[in-house]
Amino acid sequence: MTVSSPLKVSRLAAEADQSRDLHTHSDGQLYWLEQGAILCRSDRYHWLTAPRQLSWIPPGCQHGARPLSMVRGTLLLLREDLASALPQEPVTLEPHRLLEATLLRLIELCTESDWLERHEHLLQVFLYEAREATPLRQRLPMPYDTRLLRMANTLWRAPESNPGLDALALEFGFSRRTLTRKFMQETGMSLSQWTQHAKLLRALELLAANESVSSAAFAVGYQSVSTFCAVFKQVFGMSPGDYKRRFLSREK
Secondary structure (H helix, E strand, O other), X not given: OEOOOOEEEEEEEEOOOOOEEEEOOOOEEEEEEEXXXXXXXXXXXXXXXXXXXXXXXXXXXXEEEEEOOOEEEEEEEEOHHHHOXXXXXXXXXXXXXXXXXXXXXXXXXXXXXXXXXXXXXXXXXXXXXHHHOOEOOOEEEOOOOHHHHHHHHHXXXXXXXXXXXHHHHHHHOOOHHHHHHHHHHHHOOOHHHHHHHHHHHHHHHHXXXXXXXXXXXXXXXXXXXXXXXXXXXXXXXXXXHHHHHHHHOOOO
16 A cells, blocks of 8 residues: 655766755755765754765755755655654764665665555654764854854855954944854854854865865965964864865765
């Protein structure tokens, strides 16, 4: 007996910089990339997804996407009533072996046959494992105050710049104290923490575009490659070189 499919699968293919503007879906979306990397944004976050990572976008979340290189992978649409089992904010996961195996089996089943009721058990395992998986720290919170957002976008677009707190407060019309307090309230990060994380995400973009570690470090404003590598490892749990080999290597 066939039942209404709670999961729909389609192939994903896009060229570099083939951007999609902000839009929403009634279903939850899961991206599984085999090649390339995608930079996504919503009104609250910027985040990056690379090969062998699983990106989740909940139903109704307004988002846009920009491939950083030629992208190939799979798009899974999860029915809205099941999406509540996963986080209510966008997130990128590194699947452990069971989660990845379950995901690949679901893709295979949805591609080769109609959805059967017995597939439901596998889907429930997948949802449980995805819910328990640890998110990768590849998401940058954005402030919502108009002036703070303008400032954040300015810093995002020029990661090589290193303006001081006083200069930013003056340029965007805050006192030093108000800027510090409001930015922490709206992002959950100090301005220095946020700026560091923004630089690292921009560095991930460059690594995904096959730039060298040293080129990425200098492009986002680091004067020392060793300092960049130390900060990168502290945040992502691996060196930039290990990250490239693990997620961005051309050799699968």
